[in-house]
Every structure is written in structure tokens, then in C-alpha cells.
Amino acid sequence: MSTPRLTVVVTRSMEVLRDLAIVGNITGGEPGMEPTSGIADHYTSGDLLERLEEHLRDDGVDPVRPTLEELAPYDQFHARGLEATEDMARHLPVSGTDRILDIGSGLGGPARYMARRFGCRVTGIDLTAEFCEVARLLTARLGFEERVTVEQGDALAMPFEDGAFDGAYSMNVSMNIRPKRAFYREIHRVLKPGAWLCLSEVAQGPGGDPDYPVAWAASAASSFLSTPEATRADLEAEGFRIEHLRDTSSEAHEFAARSRAVVEAGGKPLHRAVILVLGEKAGVAMANSGRAMRDRRVLPIEVLSRRQS
Numbered sequence: 001m002s003t004p005r006l007t008v009v010v011t012r013s014m015e016v017l018r019d020l021a022i023v024g025n026i027t028g029g030e031p032g033m034e035p036t037s038g039i040a041d042h043y044t045s046g047d048l049l050e051r052l053e054e055h056l057r058d059d060g061v062d063p064v065r066p067t068l069e070e071l072a073p074y075d076q077f078h079a080r081g082l083e084a085t086e087d088m089a090r091h092l093p094v095s096g097t098d099r100i101l102d103i104g105s106g107l108g109g110p111a112r113y114m115a116r117r118f119g120c121r122v123t124g125i126d127l128t129a130e131f132c133e134v135a136r137l138l139t140a141r142l143g144f145e146e147r148v149t150v151e152q153g154d155a156l157a158m159p160f161e162d163g164a165f166d167g168a169y170s171m172n173v174s175m176n177i178r179p180k181r182a183f184y185r186e187i188h189r190v191l192k193p194g195a196w197l198c199l200s201e202v203a204q205g206p207g208g209d210p211d212y213p214v215a216w217a218a219s220a221a222s223s224f225l226s227t228p229e230a231t232r233a234d235l236e237a238e239g240f241r242i243e244h245l246r247d248t249s250s251e252a253h254e255f256a257a258r259s260r261a262v263v264e265a266g267g268k269p270l271h272r273a274v275i276l277v278l279g280e281k282a283g284v285a286m287a288n289s290g291r292a293m294r295d296r297r298v299l300p301i302e303v304l305s306r307r308q309s
């Protein structure tokens with residue numbers, strides 16, 4: 001049974017999706033110089049767990065014993081959700097003995113997916129304390145405590161030793177980080193020589209700036225989009241060799257069309273993480289994100305690279 005408040009939020013968001021023909025979370029110096037509190041504030045509600053449980057019950061799912069697939073519409077907080085994570089995982093050379101890093105791990109959906117798929121250990125780090133708390137709880141509920149751990153911290157100064165990880169990935173996070181080179185330098189530091197780094201990001205496109213708020217930022221003050229070309233140049237300058245850099249816009253448009261068809265038939269959007277995290281603010285953020293995507297103001301990209309020794 002839907003609760004009235006949840007019904008209002010979901011219904012409003014679905015109306016916006018239908019009107020604007022968009023669906024999906026499209027998500028875009030030196031360390032320590034950026035105030036990060038505005039970013040964590042954007043993602044923090046104080047009642048995330050309660051609202052997640054409400055959404056799950058509305059889906060007919062036991063919130064205490066959800067499966068990875070049942071959580072996926074909510075805990076994969078990036079464009080195309082679980083599908084993008086699966087696409088990324090296909091390219092990753094991970095073995096069961098590897099220790100890998102998820103930078104900006106959010107609610108932990110991608111980390112749990114990687115741990116299940118590869119049997120590896122995954123360490124997540126995220127700025128937003130509430131996300132870390134919920135991520136740990138969900139990890140325990142799904143029985144992944146042995147293989148997935150989450151630290152609260154800033155990606156620009158990570159509490160990990162040099163060369164600690166066999167690989168790292170980051171999904172829809174760099175849009176919140178202004179000093180890109182410092183970000184890539186810090187990742188380089190914690191990777192072993194030859195280790196891989198995969199980024200699934202929202203890049204600045206040729207169509208101009210997005211309107212705000214968007215899914216990843218309340219205003220332009222916490223949104224730092226970089227073009228695909230600048231992303232490549234910054235990674236190379238910090239010692240990464242690019243193996244591929246691809247624009248995944250066509251997959252995002254196809255996903256949006258599929259999700260729209262589900263909504264038009266009376267179902268829920270395929271991806272509901274933005275609705276969960278932003279609550280009543282989700283409708284306008286999703287509309288702006290979707291329009292930015294259609295106008296090529298933003299481009300979803302996937303970059304696979306290697307740390308050169």
C-alpha cells in the first residue's frame with residue numbers, strides 16, 4: 001500500500017517525467033580548497049533510510065531482506081543505474097583476490113554489485129555521512145560485510161596507503177569535484193602501478209551549461225563539469241594511459257525511452273534513486289538533468305585507464 005506522502009512524491013516526479021519526456025538520473029586547483037559542505041548538504045535529508053524503506057514496502061519488498069536487484073532502482077545513484085554498472089563491469093579485469101576502491105560510493109549499490117560479481121573486496125569512500133551510514137546498513141542486510149566496507153571521507157585526501165588497490169572506479173562523482181588533476185593524482189597514489197581506473201561520469205557537452213538544480217548539484221556553485229577532451233588530458237597528465245573513452249549518450253537515450261514507456265503504461269520509472277534522494281526536489285532536478293542531456297549540454301561518458309608505473 002502506498003503511503004500518502006510517498007505517493008505524492010512519486011506521482012509528481014512521474015508527471016514531470018511524462019510531461020518532459022525524460023527519465024533517469026543524468027548525472028557532473030588543489031585539494032582542500034573547495035568547501036564540500038554544500039555538496040553533502042545537497043545529498044543529505046536526515047531521513048533517507050526511512051524513505052528508502054517506505055519505497056521498498058511500496059514496491060512489495062521486505063526492507064529488511066531486499067535483494068541486490070530489488071535495491072538497484074534506489075542504490076545505484078547514477079545515470080542508467082544498474083545497467084551502467086553492469087556495462088562498466090564487463091570491461092574490468094578483476095579477480096577474486098583483488099582489493100578495489102569505489103570513489104564516491106553513495107549508498108553502496110555499485111560496490112555490492114562488484115563484490116558479488118567478482119568475489120573481490122571493495123572499499124567505498126564517500127563525503128556524505130548519511131549515505132555512508134545507509135550504505136553500511138544495506139551492506140549488512142545483504143550479507144556483504146566481509147567484502148564491502150565504507151569509509152566517510154573526501155576523495156581529495158583519502159585515508160588509504162600508497163598503492164593499496166588493484167583497481168578503482170568512480171560513478172557520477174567528479175561533477176562535484178573542482179580540482180580534477182588533484183582528484184586523479186590522489187587516485188593514482190592509492191593504486192598499484194599498472195592498476196586500472198574506470199570512470200563513469202557526466203561530462204560538459206557542447207550545448208552550453210545545464211539549468212540548476214540538477215541531480216548532482218543544487219546550483220552551479222557545486223557543479224564542476226569537464227569536457228571529455230579535458231578529462232582525457234587531465235588523466236594523462238596525472239600518469240594514466242587511456243584504454244577507451246566512450247560517449248554513452250545513445251545508451252542513456254535508449255534507457256530514458258524504455259523507462260518513459262513503463263511510466264506511460266502506469267508503472268514506476270526504471271530508475272528511482274533521484275526520487276529517493278532528493279524527495280520533493282527531484283522533479284525539477286530530473287527535468288533539468290534530462291533537458292541538459294537531450295540538448296547535449298551534458299554527455300555521459302565512460303573512461304577506462306591504467307596507472308602507468
Ligand SMILES: C[S@@+](CC[C@H](N)C(=O)[O-])C[C@H]1O[C@@H](n2cnc3c(N)ncnc32)[C@H](O)[C@@H]1O
Pocket residue numbers: 027036039040043075076077078103104105106107108109110125126127128131153154155156170171172173176177216
Ligand atoms: C551522484 S552520487 C553517486 C553515488 C555512487 N557513485 C553511485 O553511483 O551510486 C555522487 C556521490 O559523490 C559523493 N561525493 C561528492 N564529492 C565527493 C568527494 N569530494 N569525496 C567523496 N565523495 C564525494 C557524494 O557524496 C555522492 O555520494
